[in-house]
Amino acid sequence: MREFSALVRRHCSVFFKDKSVFFPSLITPLILLFLFIAFLGNVYRDSIRSVAAGFEISDGLVESIAGGWLVSSLVAVCAVTVAFTANTVMVQDKVSGARNDFLVSPVSGRLLALSYFVSTYLVTAFMCFVALGAGFIYLGIAGWHLSAADVFLTVLDLLLMILFGTAFSFAVCSFLHSQGGIAAVQATVSSAYGFLCGAYMPLSNLAEWLKNLLMFLPGTYGTGLTHLHLMGGAMEAMRGEGIPAEVVQGMREGFDCTLTFFGSAVPVWVCYTVLAAAGAALLALCVLLYLRPLRKSLDKIDPIMYDRGRRNR
Amino acid sequence: MNVIETSHLKKYYGEVKAVDDISFSVGEGEFFAFLGVNGAGKSTTISVLCGREPKTAGYITIGGREIDAETKRSLGVVFQESVLDRSLTVKKNLACRAALYGIYGKAFAERLKELSAQFSLDEILSRPVGKLSGGQRRRVDIARAVLHSPRILILDEPTTGLDPQTRRDVWDAVHSLRKETGTTVFLTTHYMEEAADADHVVIIDGGKIKADDSPLALKDRYAFDVITLYHVREAELENRSIPFERAGTGLRIPIRNSMAATEMICAFPELFKDYEVTKGGMDDVFLAVTGKRGEV
Numbered sequence: 001m002r003e004f005s006a007l008v009r010r011h012c013s014v015f016f017k018d019k020s021v022f023f024p025s026l027i028t029p030l031i032l033l034f035l036f037i038a039f040l041g042n043v044y045r046d047s048i049r050s051v052a053a054g055f056e057i058s059d060g061l062v063e064s065i066a067g068g069w070l071v072s073s074l075v076a077v078c079a080v081t082v083a084f085t086a087n088t089v090m091v092q093d094k095v096s097g098a099r100n101d102f103l104v105s106p107v108s109g110r111l112l113a114l115s116y117f118v119s120t121y122l123v124t125a126f127m128c129f130v131a132l133g134a135g136f137i138y139l140g141i142a143g144w145h146l147s148a149a150d151v152f153l154t155v156l157d158l159l160l161m162i163l164f165g166t167a168f169s170f171a172v173c174s175f176l177h178s179q180g181g182i183a184a185v186q187a188t189v190s191s192a193y194g195f196l197c198g199a200y201m202p203l204s205n206l207a208e209w210l211k212n213l214l215m216f217l218p219g220t221y222g223t224g225l226t227h228l229h230l231m232g233g234a235m236e237a238m239r240g241e242g243i244p245a246e247v248v249q250g251m252r253e254g255f256d257c258t259l260t261f262f263g264s265a266v267p268v269w270v271c272y273t274v275l276a277a278a279g280a281a282l283l284a285l286c287v288l289l290y291l292r293p294l295r296k297s298l299d300k301i302d303p304i305m306y307d308r309g310r311r312n313r
Numbered sequence: 314m315n316v317i318e319t320s321h322l323k324k325y326y327g328e329v330k331a332v333d334d335i336s337f338s339v340g341e342g343e344f345f346a347f348l349g350v351n352g353a354g355k356s357t358t359i360s361v362l363c364g365r366e367p368k369t370a371g372y373i374t375i376g377g378r379e380i381d382a383e384t385k386r387s388l389g390v391v392f393q394e395s396v397l398d399r400s401l402t403v404k405k406n407l408a409c410r411a412a413l414y415g416i417y418g419k420a421f422a423e424r425l426k427e428l429s430a431q432f433s434l435d436e437i438l439s440r441p442v443g444k445l446s447g448g449q450r451r452r453v454d455i456a457r458a459v460l461h462s463p464r465i466l467i468l469d470e471p472t473t474g475l476d477p478q479t480r481r482d483v484w485d486a487v488h489s490l491r492k493e494t495g496t497t498v499f500l501t502t503h504y505m506e507e508a509a510d511a512d513h514v515v516i517i518d519g520g521k522i523k524a525d526d527s528p529l530a531l532k533d534r535y536a537f538d539v540i541t542l543y544h545v546r547e548a549e550l551e552n553r554s555i556p557f558e559r560a561g562t563g564l565r566i567p568i569r570n571s572m573a574a575t576e577m578i579c580a581f582p583e584l585f586k587d588y589e590v591t592k593g594g595m596d597d598v599f600l601a602v603t604g605k606r607g608e609v
Contacts, residue, residue, distance in 0.1 A: 002412055002415070002417055003412055003413050003415070005412075006408075006409050006412030006413065006417070007409070007413070009409070010398070010401075010405075010409040013398075013400075013401060013405065014398050014400060014401065017398075017400035017401060018400055096394075096396060097392055097394055097396040098396045098397070098398065100365060100392065100396065101390070101392065101396040101397075101410070101457075102413065103363075103364075103365050104363045104364070104365065104385060104388060104390045105385060105410070105413040105414060106382045106383070106385045106386055106413065106414065107413050108382070
């Protein structure tokens with residue numbers, strides 16, 4: 001156990017000490033939050049007013065709903081993109097040879113793999129909760145309509161999404177052996193994931209076939225949960241301002257608080273089940289990756305060395 | 314007593330025979346050199362020895378045991394490149410690695426004190442590894458490798474790319490360690506001069522062992538001594554049918570060994586007014602055994 005905790009501490013320390021990785025990872029969610037507010041805030045405010053056309057919604061409530069959307073989108077994206085950044089340590093260790101140093105010690109390859117997994121989870125959780133904290137401050141300023149249950153469930157959503165993000169990134173990064181490889185994957189994930197999980201644009205705005213296609217991706221359910229728990233309170237408050245229930249329901253569907261799949265509403269428990277099952281399946285995949293002959297899959301032969309060897313022969 | 318035994322060891326990657334049926338043994342306390350050019354199979358053998366790569370066939374034992382987690386405790390490895398975390402301090406690096414061998418708390422503090430004294434680490438313990446000079450970093454690498462007092466210290470091309478002073482520092486640290494603890498040293502290198510200091514040399518080429526003996530025996534078997542004569546005309550050697558080659562201002566005569574040199578001096582004393590006798594080196598052995606020129 002001491003060996004394991006020493007490895008986890010080491011991986012986390014290496015991540016946090018590498019300022020070229022840590023600071024951008026920390027600042028990016030905050031910059032993203034600022035950009036969301038600065039550039040997309042008005043788009044969502046107008047969108048909220050248009051859904052409730054003909055009814056008067058207070059500015060505070062509009063701010064609160066728009067803020068809930070922005071913050072929930074932000075943390076949903078961060079749970080996966082930050083996990084890919086946190087996995088940089090694992091890939092760097094393959095490149096630098098630090099991994100070989102661990103493998104010549106009595107520590108098993110599986111314990112080493114588990115230590116990378118846990119450290120990635122912890123680092124991602126730290127960054128995501130910093131982002132969520134900043135988001136809560138923003139919501140406090142914009143208009144706080146969250147109950148204690150909403151906060152608790154948001155934290156639960158985030159923990160599950162981080163598990164999903166960690167397992168997803170871990171499975172992908174297990175096959176990467178170069179800095180360029182992880183940089184390319186990080187760039188791809190950062191640019192695409194927000195659209196694929198329904199964070200940058202409500203699924204309800206998409207064509208039906210595309211919406212149904214994206215509903216096959218587990219991350220979408222996690223994003224839906226955060227939308228529900230960070231916007232649900234404000235939407236309930238709309239009723240207090242005399243907005244009819246059907247308009248509120250339209251708003252919930254329009255902003256993905258209620259997901260639909262082939263026309264049927266997806267219950268919250270199904271969202272949790274899909275997210276948890278996806279996390280568990282990816283976790284199982286990671287275990288399988290490490291159950292097969294470890295060195296063969298992860299310590300690739302240096303092709304230059306063997307080409308040289310062949311030439312010499 | 315042999316601390317490492319390998320028998321008909323093979324490691325293939327598909328059609329590439331990285332290590333092809335090699336057998337050798339390393340005695341307890343011995344300074345063993347595994348000599349070969351890049352790609353000869355040295356690092357692959359080390360990987361199998363350390364349990365990082367499964368063997369294709371053959372036997373390999375350390376201290377009489379097949380490779381397992383326990384035999385890993387007998388090994389300390391200094392890699393070709395420093396593998397410590399550059400952003401962490403020397404102390405944090407050593408603390409993390411020590412914990413992998415179950416050394417922590419008071420035991421680690423005591424061991425750190427010993428290593429600091431042995432490798433002069435006191436002044437650099439709180440400095441990040443990335444800020445150390447090449448020689449300091451190598452000393453820390455060696456300290457990391459012997460944290461758990463292994464029976465065998467494996468040095469995988471430890472001086473490649475280092476400047477002469479740093480190379481000397483590395484060897485001073487290794488020799489002082491051997492002197493104090495009697496640790497077996499397993500060196501892989503492509504530098505001939507480093508192999509010349511070993512007790513036992515194995516030359517590997519193309520995954521196969523080409524020679525296996527002490528440096529002296531190998532030189533006797535494969536290398537020629539050379540007499541260099543000065544102030545002698547070429548015709549004087551030609552008249553006596555002595556084969557030679559020009560070497561700068563002198564004439565070089567290859568001879569079998571020192572005894573042959575003595576016989577030649579006695580036979581032709583008039584030629585030996587100004588001369589030197591040079592023993593054959595490991596580079597001659599390497600060239601004779603592999604047909605390749607090694608690095609000095």
